Amino acid sequence: MNLENVKRRSQVIKRIRAFFDDQGFLEMHTPRLVALPGQEPHLDPLWTEVHSPSLQATSYKLQAGLITSPEYAMKRLLAEGLDKIYDLGSCFRDGEPWDGTHDPEFLLLEWYRRDAGLEELMKDTEEMIRYVASSLLITHYSLLSQPFRRLTVSEAMKQYANVDLEPLLDDREALAQVVIEHGQTVQPTDTWDDLFFKIFLSEVEPSLGWNDDRTAFQPTFLYNYPASMAALARKDSKDQRFALRTELYIGDLELANGFAELADPVEQRKRFQEERELRRSLGKNTWPLDERFLKALPSMGNAAGMAFGVDRLVMLLAGASSINDVIPFSAREKFVPEEE
Amino acid sequence: MASTSEIKKGIVIQDPQGLWLVVEFQHVNPGKGAAFVRTRIKNLQTGKVLEVTYKTSESITIVEVEHRRMQYLYHDATGYTFMDNASYEQVTMSDEEVGDQGQYLRDGMEVNVSTFEGRPIALELPRKMTFKITQTMPAVAGNTASGNVTKEATLEGGIKIQVPIFIKEGEEVIVNTETGEYVERA
Incomplete structure (x- = not known):
């Protein structure tokens, strides 16, 4: 922990709230403790139990989980009729590396708008970061001086890895061949997404948040992901092979992930079931689908929502190389025995 | 066979192209995606450097390297020379192999040297x-x-x-x- 950075984190949180309040967003305080947390195959909730005499029929106890994001509650609130809402609070993810960019308890900001798409999300994100950075009296020239870059996933794969993605979208074998040509390994069990990530993570992602000679940040929105990589997003009406998802990269950090949100309960149920199957095939536990969430979905309208890592923004603005320096008492400080 | 979750700096991976020293590694979970290990590996025969991303469930072959406690003796045109205090055997690593770590070396200090088939391949300094x-x-x-x-x-x-x-x-x-x-x- 670095006390100066912890103080700065407090200022950043205040400025984020001020930005969204000024823009007419309403802050929600959604539950941290839920019966059915998100079922994304590669996220693992932390589990606990709730006990109460009111639960007699089920021997006084029920399984409960901590949220990995406030997404389900936020979408249900949209479905109840709210518009322009945000939530800023701790979320919990188990099983991630404590590598300086992750902590099992981290501050997640999410905001949602009805009748909106990726364009509005990118604009909100860019304006919010400028607002926070400019008010902190820290000079971050590259955050403030230029518009954030926008690149589709296809453009980024072409620019950084010289791969034409579109002909490979439905062709795992052809992609596997390209992956081998790029010096990577291919396993029979690798899915299309796995193969994509082998090239993307080695050749594309490390460059996205930097200018060409890596001397300054170049904030970059990556958008329009292959449809399989966006379980909660609407598909692009102009090209159904892509989904309306965006991520923001600055320097070496991935700061935000947003969707034009899927509101079709039939399609959503299908994707949830596929995800649950994938969890099962990975040997992970599964739990029932959230029927209340699915029932509310059609009333949500064409909403868009962004999830934003607040601790990582603080790292960026404070010039801290590790999340452990910006949060008071990180997992490493809590759970790892002190070094001699 | 080993799992890619055992990858760390200084281990040596064997594949059909030869032996590769792991120079850098990082666990990455791309936006709700599966878990991967992003590495930078260096071929011990050719010196070629590759950036390879493995899935964490992938099997790889890790070859055993020897870790020896050695004393740093001196630096000259051939590189950095170390001595095994038990056997008095001396090994030399080139400036390129030692890289930025060389600036921290002080005459007489003890370090860990990894060797493969008798040849020094990596240096571990006190953190x-x-x-x-x-x-x-x-x-x-x-x-x-x-x-x-x-x-x-x-x-x-x-x-x-x-x-x-x-x-x-x-x-x-x-x-x-x-x-x-x-x-x-x-």
């Missing part, structure tokens, strides 16, 4: 080392408003690092040899 500040600017009053302001300092041996402004010439500081960053006052 934290203490150095004396030989030169730095005095703190300027009133320059503390925006938090942890740093300044450049030169350490014995000529290493330059960023230190907090309250650090003075002649003080001893602890440096993280993996990141090259200031840790605390000694």
Whole structure:
């Protein structure tokens, strides 16, 4: 922990709230403790139990989980009729590396708008970061001086890895061949997404948040992901092979992930079931689908929502190389025995 | 067969192209995606460097390397020479093989040298080392408003690092040899 950075984190949180309040967003305080947390195959909730005499029929106890994001509650609130809402609070993810960019308890900001798409999300994100950075009296020239870059996933794969993605979208074998040509390994069990990530993570992602000679940040929105990589997003009406998802990269950090949100309960149920199957095939536990969430979905309208890592923004603005320096008492400080 | 979750700096992977030393590695979970290990690996025969991303469930072959405690003797045109204090055997690593780690070496200090088939392939320094500040600017009053302001300092041996402004010439500081960053006052 670095006390100066912890103080700065407090200022950043205040400025984020001020930005969204000024823009007419309403802050929600959604539950941290839920019966059915998100079922994304590669996220693992932390589990606990709730006990109460009111639960007699089920021997006084029920399984409960901590949220990995406030997404389900936020979408249900949209479905109840709210518009322009945000939530800023701790979320919990188990099983991630404590590598300086992750902590099992981290501050997640999410905001949602009805009748909106990726364009509005990118604009909100860019304006919010400028607002926070400019008010902190820290000079971050590259955050403030230029518009954030926008690149589709296809453009980024072409620019950084010289791969034409579109002909490979439905062709795992052809992609596997390209992956081998790029010096990577291919396993029979690798899915299309796995193969994509082998090239993307080695050749594309490390460059996205930097200018060409890596001397300054170049904030970059990556958008329009292959449809399989966006379980909660609407598909692009102009090209159904892509989904309306965006991520923001600055320097070496991935700061935000947003969707034009899927509101079709039939399609959503299908994707949830596929995800649950994938969890099962990975040997992970599964739990029932959230029927209340699915029932509310059609009333949500064409909403868009962004999830934003607040601790990582603080790292960026404070010039801290590790999340452990910006949060008071990180997992490493809590759970790892002190070094001699 | 081993799992890619065992990948760390300094291990050697064998594949049909030969033997590869892991120079850098990082666990990555791309936006709700599966878990991967992003690596930079160096071929021990050709010196070729590749960036390879493995899935964490993938099987790889890790070959056994020997870890030997050695004493650093001297640096000359051929590189850095170390001696095994038990067998008195000496090995030399080139400047290129030692890289940035060379700046932290001090005559007589003990380090871990990994060897493969008798040949030194990687060097492991103590993670934290203490150095004396030989030169730095005095703190300027009133320059503390925006938090942890740093300044450049030169350490014995000529290493330059960023230190907090309250650090003075002649003080001893602890440096993280993996990141090259200031840790605390000694």
